[in-house]
Amino acid sequence: MSLFFLISAVLSLSTSIGNVHFVQAANPNYRDALAKSILFFQGQRSGKLSSQQITWRSNSALSDGRPANVDLTGGYYDGGDNVKFNFPMAFTTTMLSWGSLEYSKKMGSQLTNARTAIRWSANYLLKCARATPDRLYVGVGDPNVDHKCWERPEDMDTARTVYWVSPSNPGSDVAGETAAALAAASMVFRKVDPKYSKLLIRTAKKVFQFAIQYRGAYSDSLGSAVCPFYCSYSGYKDELVWGAAWLLRATNDVFYFNFLKSMGGDSPDIFSWDNKFAGAYALLSRRAVLNNDKKFDSYKQKAEQFMCRILPNSPSSSTQYTKGGLMFKLPQSNLQYVASITFLLTTYSKYMSATQHTFNCGNLVVTSSTLRNLAKRQVDYILGVNPLKMSYMVGYGPSYPKRIHHRGSSLPSLASHPTTISCKAGFQSFYYSSNPNPNILVGAVVGGPNQNDEFQDDRDDYSHSEPATYINGAIVGPIAYFANVK
Structure with a gap:
């Protein structure tokens, strides 16, 4: 397949930076994509459902927390399985909240839906933090058992083991991220629900x-209850920095600023549910760029060093791009990194634009447009401006993944198949089928193509075909930015 393709002979052309070919095309329908990217979260809901537009989902996991004599119903399943992992769920909540704060004016009527999605997980995280003194509950469902079954959440009969951290079994990473999520969400609801x-x-x-x-x-x-699924590979220092950064923004309490000064930080070239340093730097740099607050200059410098590692024509770039122009960080679920990093690109571009701020990567002068243009190429690629002309958002555009790695989507709904589908029967009858999924998980962004811009649309290929809350949680902000950018 040619590296260049035309969406329209009149409206499309290609440009190159080095050996990376970017397609420029007529704008996708960002407003449609925004609505769908938020609607996706309804498909991931756990607990007792209400005001449900994704109608093939029903109530599930209504006894979560019972083994520990607490109520831990609610929250989201992280991806295509039926486990509630709080570490990525909290990051999802933080990113959705950040997007709703930065891009509230561009979201229009979707802001209410975004707040609903945030509240759904924030309510659950509150339960996890408040149910028992000296315990923070951090997950429900045994992942090793769950992953051996292919069954609807509504039929779930696997162990709903409850996991927690405590003074004797600490979890600074998951606690730091939970604090960040609750702090960020508190700002989202400050005016609309002060209590x-x-x-x-x-x-x-x-x-x-x-x-x-x-x-x-x-x-x-917690060992095998969270590894290798959501191990804290980068350690917990980044979550402490991230949590303090959000609490500082939410409270302006000097305690958090002093804590940040004592922590230092790494210089990453990635941003994800596991490594938060770059996000913290971008968040903290806001005061330096917008308010010229010199106390935050060091974070501005670190944020800009990060951008220099991302930009394809920067002398210090450490980021690969596919021939079709997609940022490529890691083979498994690459779009999670694209989404999170793109969020930082649009947000830092927004800060720069407000004050006409620029910075340098070696001899390269970086303007707000430099970051915005790269971010737009990533969003557009996800929405179908790519060599396969395929949208990686389910239900968006004429061509999108039909066989995603997702239990509820791939199994018939209760309405169409009221009889229970057992753990193993789901594999035999549906998982290995070549048929498209019967239920469309509208708005789900999957793991995405490989480094050669190829995508097999294979249910068994979870590293490329599985959606995840933290992909959508991060991409909502950039889509909102372009949905109403002038």
Whole structure:
């Protein structure tokens, strides 16, 4: 297949930076994509459902928390399985909240839907933080057992084991991220629901105190319950920085600024549910760029060093791009990194644009347009401006993945198949079928193509065909930015 393709002979042309070929085309329908990217979260809901537009989903996991005599119903399943992993769920909540804060004016009527999606997980995280003194619940469902079954969440009969961290079994990473999520969400609801906002920030402070008082990685405490699924590979220092950064933004309390000064930080070239340093730097640089606050200059420098590692024509770039122009970080679920990094590109571009700020990567002068243009190419690629002309958002555009790695989507709904589908029967009758999924998980962004811009649309290929809450949680902001960018 040619590296260049035309969406329209009149409206499309290609440009190159080095050996990377970017397609420029007529704008995708960002508003449609925005609505769908938020609607996706309804398909991931756990618990008792209400106001459900994705109608093939029903109530599930209504007894979550019972083994520990607490109510842990609600929240989201992380991807195509039926487990609630709080570490990525909290990151998803933080990113959705950040997007709703930065791009509220561009979201229009979708802001209400975004707040609903945030509240769904924030309510669950509140339960996890408040149910038992000296415990933070961090997940429900045994992943090793769950992954051996292919069954609808509504039929789930696997162990709903409850996991927690405590002073004797710490989890600074998951606690730091939970604090970040609650703090960010508190800002989303500050004006529209002040009482709820205050509860969120009070809880965020307590959870963060727990994170810094009892230090340790939750992977060490919980072992195979979280590894290799969501091990904290980067350690917990980044979550402490990230949590403090969000609490500082939410409270302006000097305690968090002093804590940040004591922490330092790495210089990454990635941003994800596991490694938050780059996100913290971009968040903290806001005061330096927008308000010329010199106390935050070091974070601005670190944020810009990160951007220099991402830009394809920067002398310090450490980021690969496919021939079709997609940022390529890691083979498994690459679009999660594209989505998160693109969020930082649009957000930092927004800050730069407000003050006409520029910076240099060696001899390269970087303007707000430099970052915005790269971000647009990534969003457009995901929405179908790519060599395969395929949207990687389910239900968006004429061509999109039909066989995603997702239990609820791939199995018939209760309405069409009221009889229980057992653990193994799901594999035999549906998982290995070449038929398209019967239920469309509208708005789901999958793991995406490989480094050669190829995509097999194979249910069994989870590293490319599985959607995840943290992909959508991060991509909502950039799509909103372009949905109403002038």
